[in-house]
Amino acid sequence: MAAPTTPAEIGGIGHSVQRKEDARLIEGQGNFLDDIDLPNTLHMAILRSPLAHARINGIDSSAATALDGVVAVVTGDLMDQHGLAWMPTLSGDTQAVLATDKVRYQGQEVAAVIATDPYIATDALELIEVDYEDLPPITTPQQSLEEGAALIRDEKEGQTDNLAYTWETGDKVATEEAFAQADQVVTLETHYPRSHPAPLETCGILADVNSVTGQATIYMTSQAPHAHRTLFAMVAGLPEQNIRIVSPDIGGGFGNKVPIYPGYVVATAASLLIGQPVKWVESRTENLISTGFARDYYMKGELAVTDEGRILGLRVNMLSDQGAFYSDAQPTQFRAGLFHVVTGSYDFPAAHIDCRGAFTNKAPGGVAYRCSFRITEASYLIERLVQNAAYEVGIDPAEMRLRNFIQPEQFPYETATGFVYDSGDYPTALRTALDEVGYEDLRREQAEARAEGRLIGIGIAHFTEAVGAGPSHTYDIAGLKMIDSAELRVHPTGKAILKLGVKTQGQGHETTFAQIVAEVLGIPANDIKVEHGDTDHTPYGLGTYASRSTPVGGAATAVVARKLADKAKKIAAHLLEAAEEDIELASGVLSVAGSPDRSVTIQDIALAAYTNLPEGMEYGLEDVTYYDPPNLTYPYGSYIVVVEVDPDTGVWQVQRMVALDDCGVRINPMIVEGQICGGLTEGFAMSAMQWITFDDDGNCIGANFMDYLVPTAWETPRFELLATEVPSPHHPIGAKGVGESATVGSPAAFVNAVIDALAHLGVRNIDMPVLPDRVWAAIDEAS
Amino acid sequence: MEITVTINGSDHASDVEPRTLLVDHIRRTVGLTGTHVGCDTTSCGACTVLMDGKPVKACTVLAAQADGAEVTTVEGLKTADGLHPIQSAFTDDHGLQCGFCTPGMMLVGASLISENPDPSEDDVRWAISGNLCRCTGYMNIVKAIQTAAARVAESSNGS
Structure with missing residues (x-):
């Protein structure tokens, strides 16, 4: 790691500065959505469909309306009168806000009660009578695309089957030629199961629409407040200047808080119609059954390899389960997100991917759960395939990777699917991790253990992510280019306010973004207040997801700070009576080159900016930058997991987990490591326990934290972290983003470890989550 | 009632x-x-x-x-003497990210320390196993609770 260039009291890049966010959070003074209370607030509860597929013949809400304390019952018909029964999704589909014709998944929004008290609102739900007529539920995408399957989206003009989208990329002919040259074709068919981000705080809204002024102040658990304001303006027809979205402290997002959900629309409409604030906060069950599912891809990958273990090409065929509406949150051009990063860390010339998405009677969502749009699925597939290819070719899985890595001198490297990787040194990363774990010794121990009937497995994953969407030439969401912004003002006393278009959900932006400014200007990080989340008081931006805050918002922050540094040098030249080009700025001191005793501080400059300027210069020390990144950034890492599998029960235990991450320059190493530990835990969770399942009737089984298992401290492995640091050459401070790396990279490492323990038995796949009964069945089948 | x-x-x-x-x-x-x-x-x-x-x-x-x-x-952890040791340890050891689970984690940690002044890593992990965190992966929470225990022990030995 490069040493920090600023002293600790300034706290620039490379310092593990303690977080500014903590002071309020450790004293219970955070300001989360449900903590906000406005006078005369009404409370909303949503009636949800108990059935996965049924026609609605009628809704009788008279008893609910009559209940003392109930102010209104909102149905789809009422929303329809205002043109709001349906809303557009982020993927160009439409989604029902409140069902008018039929319900298409269990948990779908059917009606909403607005009452003076949340308990009364919930009571009233039970008094609403809905006349449902059962329709056959379709619970898998395979059933969905069968001939004669019931049409789920019968309301959609031109829709004659259950196909949601098709998408392909890569060079089919070149890929076929590569496969024709192969000595072997290694095939893996696996399901990346439906999962849910389940941040500990659920989603919610407090909508306060003033019917006299038309001002709509909307407090909302939003990862993307500016984009949401624009979408609210487009959907509800409200003038954008009258919409203020305030995203307060957020109790974790992980993608769950990117889309606009029906509850937000209903609460806002209700506030507009009633003229009082309306609050809706999801219950945990509502969260798990109706908002923000992720993954659910059935993937078939084929790798063309030579007998020497050289990869020649990759072919992927996928089918995704979209649920009833296609509402993936992803850039417009990419129907399966950035899945085409599936070529991974390897140098081979040809790849082809085709993908179909199918409607089913399940909740929509398609969020990128701690992942830059389907990159988790892609990384998982290639790392599982490469590991299996090593077994088939008969070489060590680490050696298989080393033989195929993109080499350091090949960067910038264009992949077979068109990404241009910015920088990396993959062999050093993997070798460092192998050394740390003691790989060769482990392979010996594994062989000895096998001789005793014990099953030890060593799983490797070397992932490459594509994050920080993105360049305006390629990336937009709902037409909005994926730029981001920073606005910086230094006050006369030398203290600064930095305003961001991105929005933290726990990542520590109030600290790390101040450190970027501290690095450039030398103003202590603790003298810089960071504001974000309030659309009236921050510059426009697309928000925080896809690991884009540091690559895009962090870049904007560095650039705006440099603009102020340029002005500071001009002012210093005036104060020191020197030439501007002779002024040097380091750690907050501006001095004349060669005469270090002739100097002023950045605080002197700040005062001068309002009191004593060269003639003709505009007063103030303030600027704004909108940053359009020239490329994505490409963090990577080498993860190694050691497990022991109990052959009698299929239970597997993680013995070691070594994680090397290279995310370029680390702004705050403590926060980076915290992000990695959290991400590794979610990767472990997906490999071991987390999944949202449904029965044949479309009942969601993972509807609470007793059925949807997320790891506790007891199951979570201990992690050993390592780092290398190859900066991004195009990012202003060389940073790449890290928030999602570990979730993206680690599932394959955990699963590969279990497969590796059983590989000598011929086992090549167990679908996630790798539950003990599945492991036991795989052993049983193999022997 | x-x-x-x-x-x-x-x-x-x-x-x-x-x-x-x-x-x-x-x-x-x-x-x-x-x-x-x-x-x-x-x-x-x-x-x-x-x-x-x-x-x-x-x-x-x-x-x-x-x-x-x-x-x-x-809100009752802090006293006239200042922050409870569990609060300062959570900051020092980066035991929180979004902060939503933090109040519950700190109260369980404070309760554990009052009963077990020198908890092992497993003691801590077991004690907080009824509290979920989605951000941290628990490592720094465990560390913070152990740090707080050590500081409490040190200050009571000193007094």
């Missing part, structure tokens, strides 16, 4: 519906919003408070059951 609950040392007398949950009473009636709700089913521990010194999940305790009890919430 009439109840009196002592919260962070102050008596709060109120007339509540019998079905009122303790967490709603603390948040809405008393107005202390540091206690959070994450699941409604006793699974996540975001609503953990201390009732007569023991951690309980306030989403499945009735306010009526707390009649006459002493309740400590996150």
Whole structure:
């Protein structure tokens, strides 16, 4: 790691500065959505469909309306009168806000009660009578695309089957030629199961629409407040200047808080119609059954390899389960997100991917759960395939990777699917991790253990992510280019306010973004207040997801700070009576080159900016930058997991987990490591326990934290972290983003470890989550 | 029904519906919003408070059951002497990210330390296994609770 260039009291890049966010959070003074209370607030509860597929013949809400304390019952018909029964999704589909014709998944929004008290609102739900007529539920995408399957989206003009989208990329002919040259074709068919981000705080809204002024102040658990304001303006027809979205402290997002959900629309409409604030906060069950599912891809990958273990090409065929509406949150051009990063860390010339998405009677969502749009699925597939290819070719899985890595001198490297990787040194990363774990010794121990009937497995994953969407030439969401912004003002006393278009959900932006400014200007990080989340008081931006805050918002922050540094040098030249080009700025001191005793501080400059300027210069020390990144950034890492599998029960235990991450320059190493530990835990969770399942009737089984298992401290492995640091050459401070790396990279490492323990038995796949009964069945089948 | 609950040392007398949950009473009636709700089913521990010194999940305790009890919430950890050692340790060891689980984690940690002044890593992991965190991966939470225990032990040895 490069040493920090600023002293600790300034706290620039490379310092593990303690977080500014903590002071309020450790004293219970955070300001989360449900903590906000406005006078005369009404409370909303949503009636949800108990059935996965049924026609609605009628809704009788008279008893609910009559209940003392109930102010209104909102149905789809009422929303329809205002043109709001349906809303557009982020993927160009439409989604029902409140069902008018039929319900298409269990948990779908059917009606909403607005009452003076949340308990009364919930009571009233039970008094609403809905006349449902059962329709056959379709619970898998395979059933969905069968001939004669019931049409789920019968309301959609031109829709004659259950196909949601098709998408392909890569060079089919070149890929076929590569496969024709192969000595072997290694095939893996696996399901990346439906999962849910389940941040500990659920989603919610407090909508306060003033019917006299038309001002709509909307407090909302939003990862993307500016984009949401624009979408609210487009959907509800409200003038954008009258919409203020305030995203307060957020109790974790992980993608769950990117889309606009029906509850937000209903609460806002209700506030507009009633003229009082309306609050809706999801219950945990509502969260798990109706908002923000992720993954659910059935993937078939084929790798063309030579007998020497050289990869020649990759072919992927996928089918995704979209649920009833296609509402993936992803850039417009990419129907399966950035899945085409599936070529991974390897140098081979040809790849082809085709993908179909199918409607089913399940909740929509398609969020990128701690992942830059389907990159988790892609990384998982290639790392599982490469590991299996090593077994088939008969070489060590680490050696298989080393033989195929993109080499350091090949960067910038264009992949077979068109990404241009910015920088990396993959062999050093993997070798460092192998050394740390003691790989060769482990392979010996594994062989000895096998001789005793014990099953030890060593799983490797070397992932490459594509994050920080993105360049305006390629990336937009709902037409909005994926730029981001920073606005910086230094006050006369030398203290600064930095305003961001991105929005933290726990990542520590109030600290790390101040450190970027501290690095450039030398103003202590603790003298810089960071504001974000309030659309009236921050510059426009697309928000925080896809690991884009540091690559895009962090870049904007560095650039705006440099603009102020340029002005500071001009002012210093005036104060020191020197030439501007002779002024040097380091750690907050501006001095004349060669005469270090002739100097002023950045605080002197700040005062001068309002009191004593060269003639003709505009007063103030303030600027704004909108940053359009020239490329994505490409963090990577080498993860190694050691497990022991109990052959009698299929239970597997993680013995070691070594994680090397290279995310370029680390702004705050403590926060980076915290992000990695959290991400590794979610990767472990997906490999071991987390999944949202449904029965044949479309009942969601993972509807609470007793059925949807997320790891506790007891199951979570201990992690050993390592780092290398190859900066991004195009990012202003060389940073790449890290928030999602570990979730993206680690599932394959955990699963590969279990497969590796059983590989000598011929086992090549167990679908996630790798539950003990599945492991036991795989052993049983193999022997 | 009439109840009196002592919260962070102050008596709060109120007339509540019998079905009122303790967490709603603390948040809405008393107005202390540091206690959070994450699941409604006793699974996540975001609503953990201390009732007569023991951690309980306030989403499945009735306010009526707390009649006459002493309740400590996150707002009651700090004293005139300053932050509770568990609070400063959570900051020093980066034991929180989004901060939503943090009040519950700190109260469980404080309760553990009061009963077990020198908890092992497994002791801590077991003690907080009823509290979910989605951000940190727990490592720094475990570390923070052990740091706090060591600081408490050190200050009581010194005094």
